[in-house]
Amino acid sequence: MFSGKPEGIRTMSEAEGAEPTTVGGVAQSSTNAGLVIAVLWAAISVIAGLIFILGTPDIEYGGDAYTGIQAAAAQTARAVGWLIIATGALGLVIATTRRSPK
Numbered sequence: 001m002f003s004g005k006p007e008g009i010r011t012m013s014e015a016e017g018a019e020p021t022t023v024g025g026v027a028q029s030s031t032n033a034g035l036v037i038a039v040l041w042a043a044i045s046v047i048a049g050l051i052f053i054l055g056t057p058d059i060e061y062g063g064d065a066y067t068g069i070q071a072a073a074a075q076t077a078r079a080v081g082w083l084i085i086a087t088g089a090l091g092l093v094i095a096t097t098r099r100s101p102k
Contacts, residue, residue, distance in 0.1 A: 032099060034098065038091045041087075042091060044088070045084050045085055045087055045088025045089075046085055048081075049085035050085075052078065053078050055077075056078050058074070
């Protein structure tokens with residue numbers, strides 16, 4: 001029966017003789033790959049969010065139902081932009097709090 005890890009295979013920290021560190025029951029390597037990914041996602045989310053926010057025009061035409069729908073769609077696009085930026089910031093906060101203390 002498979003026990004989860006093939007016989008003879010060791011992790012990097014086991015090979016170096018150190019005990020693997022765990023955060024919340026999940027093993028964490030000495031490299032901070034999660035933090036790097038979070039920083040990249042934060043940068044990408046800021047760019048994408050700004051495209052949504054700044055790329056949506058604030059033009060108001062007449063008062064019929066069609067232009068009301070256009071205005072609502074523009075407000076929704078701006079809100080989605082802010083949500084995208086928030087996911088990047090939240091991911092960065094989570095990644096920094098999960099780093100192992102050195």
